Amino acid sequence: MLRIVRAFWHDQRGLALILFSVTLPAIIGFSLLAIDMSRINNLHNDIQKGTDALALAAAAELNGRTDAWTRAENALGNLISNTTTFSDGGIVALPGSGTTTVDATYPACRSRGQISWCFLASIPANDSALITSANYAASASVTRFIMVAAQPETLTTIFPISFISGNTAANGFTFGAVSVAGFTSGVCNYTPVFMCNPYEMVNGTNSAGGVTLEQAVTDPAVHRRLIELRLVGNNAAYGPGNFGFLQPPDDVGNGAQALAQTIATSTPRGCYSAQGVSTKTGQNNGPVQDAFNVRFGINASGNAFNSPEYGPASNVRKGASTGGNGNGNGNGGGNGNQCPSYNQLTFNATGNMGLPRDATTPYMSGRMGDGNWNMSGYWSTNFGSTSYPSSWDTTKPTRYQVYKYEIANNLVGQASTGGEVGTPPSACQPPVTSVDRRLLYGAILNCNALQAAGNNLSGNSTNLPVEAFASFFMTEPVPGASSGGSVFVELVDITGRGGQSTLDNFLRDEAQLYR
Template structure:
């Protein structure tokens, strides 16, 4: 009997069943936890993907123009369709709505959102009810839409019921809790193939904004005198220009000069911040004048290089002296024989905008046309271009922009027509020309220099940190750049990016939408 008891005591068969029986509750519990974790993770992923999709769809409309809030709401309501699973509501689709687009914060369907003008610099800093006022766009819709750069989308928390019996562990615990998601997306605009130039907004603190001017042909024809930062002109004055640090950091004077002179700059800049390249570059005059078929100084050896080709129309009021490359401005002036696109009449007396740096748009079209096309010996057979009224022929009483006249000459094939003095608009010095009517345009970042100086972000031609861009613009160079201490460039505004733009810069734009949080 004792031997049987001892054998039973030492017998280990079936012990696994005992251990499994003891551990079975824990095994089942861990299995339920794993299932719950998978379910809640899938629910959160669905909600987060929905929040991300809503935020990205809305951010694509936040271009700073009027109606952008309403367009953002419409995008969320019509473009996004995200299904979620595993909530207490079962399978359902996240929805939004269009409450009107008039408030910086609103809600509809399963989400709420706020339009933001900024986000915290540190990703670890959350946007909460307490600090939201620091980042929220203005409640004034006109102002708020202009400054909105981001949107924060919050999904209404959804209920989740766990399978694991949490109440078994504690009577105060609950098997149910809520799961939510938040996403922040923003709109970034940049340009590529832009010259490394910035221009202090000529209309900063003016009754006209740069966008008002871009939208009005009568204001676009105002001549603007741009003077190089670092010359004898006042620092950071409206209408000053300077240079941007190229993306590849090759900011030497010769590199900047060549980027300005070439037919394609191949540089990209972001509207959220550009770095300035300080310093005066005397040879910028030579770089810009290649557009007019003028090759002086370091550009002399590039006259037959296609990368430095002149434009299609280089009429500039010059008289050939010996050979085509020795043409020079007529001195003293002979306006009835050689006439470039004239300056605004007020520059002979006193212009009132931007301390005399911006004209009033009143220029002598009749003088230009009669000298170059309505000549006494050989008048052109095409009619005059249309004037500012969009109906009748141009005249001093119905003045077009100089840029429109320049483009009209190209479109009508009269560039080669000789003036009374024999000047033609076709290039004669270089063996190349660019079949691009916009070769006579210079592209630049428009900065609100006075505001940046007041904020301590800009000193002279230097900046720290990268400076925000008000807009990117294109400017038509009306005449060759003169020599002198400020390398003055005389231009007409052609177009700007943003809400007042005419769309001619779309090929340069690189609009990007991205998630930030």
């Protein structure tokens, strides 16, 4: 009997089953916990990816334009709108339906459905520092970032968390996600020039007949309006249609001559951010204005621009008659390797006609035309019976379109009735064909708003937000340096919404996540 008891006591068969039975609850508990943690991690990643995508979509619209908030909200609501099944919440839409609610205390913060967001002018340098109301943006033009938050979602766990916490009401995890994205926009290889927005809205109106900047590049009747850009005197206020200069690259030197060379060159190296540019005033005469005219084969400063990078455009037709040292092509005189000086040219002589100004100038205090220019007179004077597109009879083209048509159809060398041709004088450097030299590139600033905010554009101001970068077509040379003459231009294109994409090669745009 004792032998049987002893054998049973020492028998280890079936011991694993007993141990398994004892540890089974723990194994099941850890398995459920592992499943729950995987579900929690996946859900959190999904919510985070959702806010990341929404923040990036909205940030791509924050280019400093006055309508940036509206476009960002449209991107949030429409660009990547989809339905999700986040945990116990069932099928929900991001960002959700309904209207956008604006925070009464902080207008930069809004919400819609499952999503809330705040427009930010800045973010703390340290990622661990909280974003506060001090970082909120006061307006769209100073907005650089957006913070997007998803409404917290609750995940009911399989593992009974209430058993561990002692709180019978808590049987799940609740969490959301926050993303911060920003947008950097700028241009490179741009000339250091800024123009005060001729179409800037002030209290819902402007001196351009209520036309917006976007309309100015899409509506043919507005697109062909001629604009007179003027410099302002020292300490004078800037208004629509004034222009000035930006800080050139650091390595080009100081002074008027260095600034002039960066304007005159066909290979500018300046890069400028839409979030802020710096002005360079006090250099508004002398060789700086002469720098505009090298594009027309005019060099008033002797050999200051006597190298191939300062060559003229391939079409310099400007209505000039032969001067004292003429070379027979109607473009004035010159000697050696120099282009003719401005004072060697005679403009508007019989038989020669440059691109005419508008018939009347009803806008911007007489400095913006009505778009009605004498296209037929210009054509008959310069090209006689040569035909032009029939569409021009019904919809008058811009001067820039006519200029480009002359080049594309080999009309540059055709002489006007007075003998002028569009071919640059032979005494000049060879024409630059890699870029369109008659186009002037610059930043458009809302000068009224900037000055109302306390910025002194007559000083060397910094971090001025850009409404858009633009290209302008120079229709005629700038009068001599001593006369303080104006620059007559047509607006050709702008960057961003409403633009025609001709400036895309200059753009450096990037939306990125910061948090």
